[in-house]
Amino acid sequence: MENVRVRFAPSPTGFFHIGNAKTALYNWLIARHCGGTFILRLEDTDVERSKEEYAEVLFDCLTWLGLDWDEGPAFKHIPEKGDYGPYRQSQRMHLYRREAQRLLDEGKAYKCFCTKEELDAERERAAAEKRPPRYSGVCKKLTPDQIHAKGNAPYVIRFRVPDGVTVIDDIIQGTVRTENKEFDDFVIIKPNGDPIFHLAVVVDDGLMKITHVVRGDDHLTNTTRHVMLFEALGYQAPQFAHMPLVHDEKGQKYSKRMHGANVLDWRNDGYLPETLINYLALLGWTPEDGTELLTRDDLVKKFSLDRAGASASRFDLKKVQWLNGQHIRMLGVEDLRDRLIPRLQAAGLDTTAKSTEWLTRMTAICQEKIKTLNEIVTYTDFFFSEPAEYEEKAVRKHWMAPDALKCMDEALDAMEQVPEWTAAALRAAYETLVERTGNSLGHYVHPTRLALTGKSVGPGLFELAELLGKETSLARMRRAIEFIGRACAPLGTTPEGQS
Ligand code: GLU
Numbered sequence: 001m002e003n004v005r006v007r008f009a010p011s012p013t014g015f016f017h018i019g020n021a022k023t024a025l026y027n028w029l030i031a032r033h034c035g036g037t038f039i040l041r042l043e044d045t046d047v048e049r050s051k052e053e054y055a056e057v058l059f060d061c062l063t064w065l066g067l068d069w070d071e072g073p074a075f076k077h078i079p080e081k082g083d084y085g086p087y088r089q090s091q092r093m094h095l096y097r098r099e100a101q102r103l104l105d106e107g108k109a110y111k112c113f114c115t116k117e118e119l120d121a122e123r124e125r126a127a128a129e130k131r132p133p134r135y136s137g138v139c140k141k142l143t144p145d146q147i148h149a150k151g152n153a154p155y156v157i158r159f160r161v162p163d164g165v166t167v168i169d170d171i172i173q174g175t176v177r178t179e180n181k182e183f184d185d186f187v188i189i190k191p192n193g194d195p196i197f198h199l200a201v202v203v204d205d206g207l208m209k210i211t212h213v214v215r216g217d218d219h220l221t222n223t224t225r226h227v228m229l230f231e232a233l234g235y236q237a238p239q240f241a242h243m244p245l246v247h248d249e250k251g252q253k254y255s256k257r258m259h260g261a262n263v264l265d266w267r268n269d270g271y272l273p274e275t276l277i278n279y280l281a282l283l284g285w286t287p288e289d290g291t292e293l294l295t296r297d298d299l300v301k302k303f304s305l306d307r308a309g310a311s312a313s314r315f316d317l318k319k320v321q322w323l324n325g326q327h328i329r330m331l332g333v334e335d336l337r338d339r340l341i342p343r344l345q346a347a348g349l350d351t352t353a354k355s356t357e358w359l360t361r362m363t364a365i366c367q368e369k370i371k372t373l374n375e376i377v378t379y380t381d382f383f384f385s386e387p388a389e390y391e392e393k394a395v396r397k398h399w400m401a402p403d404a405l406k407c408m409d410e411a412l413d414a415m416e417q418v419p420e421w422t423a424a425a426l427r428a429a430y431e432t433l434v435e436r437t438g439n440s441l442g443h444y445v446h447p448t449r450l451a452l453t454g455k456s457v458g459p460g461l462f463e464l465a466e467l468l469g470k471e472t473s474l475a476r477m478r479r480a481i482e483f484i485g486r487a488c489a490p491l492g493t494t495p496e497g498q499s
Contacts, residue, residue, distance in 0.1 A: 002034075004211050005036060005037045005039060005209055005211045006027040006037070006212050007204075007208065007210050008023060008024040008027045008067075010043065011046060011049075012044055012050050012054035013046060014054060015054070015256075016061040017263070018246055018254060018263055018280070019246045021065060021263050023243065024065070025280050026281075026305075026308070028067040029299055029300060030305065031070070033304065039069065039072060039082065041087050042055060042088045042090075043197075045089045045200055047090070050090075067277075069081070070082065071083075072087050073085075089200050092204065093195070096194075097195075104157060109158060111156070112135075112138075112139040112158045112185075113150050114135075140158075156189060157188050159187075159225075161184065161228060162228065163181070164180050165177055165178065165179055168220075170223075171212075171240065171241035172243060172308050176220065176224070180228065183228075186225060201226065205226075206235030212241060213240050214241045214242075215241075215243070216242065217242040223242070244312040246312075247313060247315065248314070249314060249317060254315065260315070270375065271320070272327045272328065274330075275320065276320075279319070279320050285303065286307060292319075321371050328367060333367060337363040340363055341359065343377060349384040349385075351384075362383065365463040365467065366379050366459050382452065382454055382458075390480075391450065393456070397446075397456075398450055398456075399450065404484055408448075408451065410437065410444070411430070412474070414429040414430055415465075415473065415477060416474065417429060421465075421466060423466040426462040448465075452465060
């Protein structure tokens with residue numbers, strides 16, 4: 001494919017929906033795969049609903065996902081780019097009016113002076129006669145003199161739907177044929193001179209020389225009108241590809257109210273943009289070799305619309321979580337560290353007292369464990385402050401056994417003996433202990449972990465102890481031993497009536 005020009009044309013009227021992110025991604029991948037151009041165009045003609053803050057969110061989300069655009073409107077420090085601007089519809093009104101005038105001049109559109117009351121009455125008559133509501137076309141027959149006589153009366157411009165059949169050869173949906181007579185002459189310019197969506201989108205796609213329109217299949221029913229307008233305006237029509245919408249886990253349309261419908265929910269929950277684009281790409285497309293774990297480069301290399309399917313794609317949270325874990329493992333440790341620090345700080349953990357080197361080591365011992373960036377907080381909070389409490393279930397399991405105190409004393413003793421405070425030396429000391437006593441490694445590891453972290457899961461014990469430092473580790477062991485003596489009198493020795 002040569003000189004591919006694709007566009008993402010969101011309306012800044014709400015948060016950035018996950019389905020929109022998929023549309024943006026597919027267009028971006030097509031452009032990057034074949035060295036084409038990815039255009040960002042803001043469809044902000046709905047003045048009531050379009051808000052600059054939504055446009056900002058949109059830019060931020062695209063930037064976070066790494067979907068950079070080659071042409072598009074100005075945003076913060078990024079100036080407007082491209083030779084086909086402006087890229088905000090609100091700045092292109094003169095073009096829509098010019099093109100509508102051209103259609104009028106060529107007899108492909110006409111002014112309609114029908115009032116709202118007349119149109120309502122027409123619709124009611126149609127309903128009473130059980131006919132589909134259709135514009136009767138009264139104004140189509142007005143002579144130039146009759147039009148002149150209307151003076152300053154308000155009017156809309158209607159497109160004169162031609163006879164015949166319109167065929168869409170959709171890359172994903174196949175061939176869609178529609179009899180033009182199914183449509184009445186639709187409005188393209190409102191009484192205030194503003195364009196209707198159908199005109200604006202076609203003028204933009206035509207003048208911006210878009211080669212492929214890839215969007216949600218909720219737009220498929222609009223496309224017949226668009227194809228008619230492309231022909232009437234004499235533009236080269238693009239190829240169309242209408243993608244299935246994203247469905248939730250139950251197979252329903254991913255409603256706006258659901259957690260996760262907003263792209264920012266994923267960012268807030270600690271998912272990587274790498275994961276999201278990997279997962280969204282798979283919602284409706286599979287690479288030839290069936291691989292599921294794909295980096296941005298893999299996607300760019302492998303993506304093609306030929307392998308995109310028409311059936312709706314269900315969201316599978318388990319799979320996203322799995323993918324996120326995999327992408328976390330693939331990051332460079334420094335990169336991961338820099339993404340984790342803000343999460344720790346947001347949770348109120350003071351990372352500033354730790355050296356960069358220490359934070360890198362902490363990251364390294366968690367990289368294989370966490371599935372989201374946010375999980376780092378529960379995995380490492382004990383490094384930043386003494387555990388405020390011990391996990392109750394783990395206390396019952398590991399510290400209430402009759403020999404719990406003995407076990408902890410032995411562990412503390414082994415720790416005190418290590419020649420140097422490293423994970424390897426600690427492991428060796430515990431292994432010697434295990435050999436000597438005949439107990440399992442777990443017999444010592446779990447109670448020790450509880451003492452050092454307050455929890456039953458976390459990074460590898462010896463690695464975390466090394467990072468925690470000798471003094472703190474030993475102090476926490478002694479504190480735990482006191483706690484056990486005080487609060488965990490071994491089962492069977494608890495005095496009657498107490499628990
Ligand atoms: N602004 C439209 C939307 O957000 C997109 C129209 C198009 O892609 O043609 O649904």
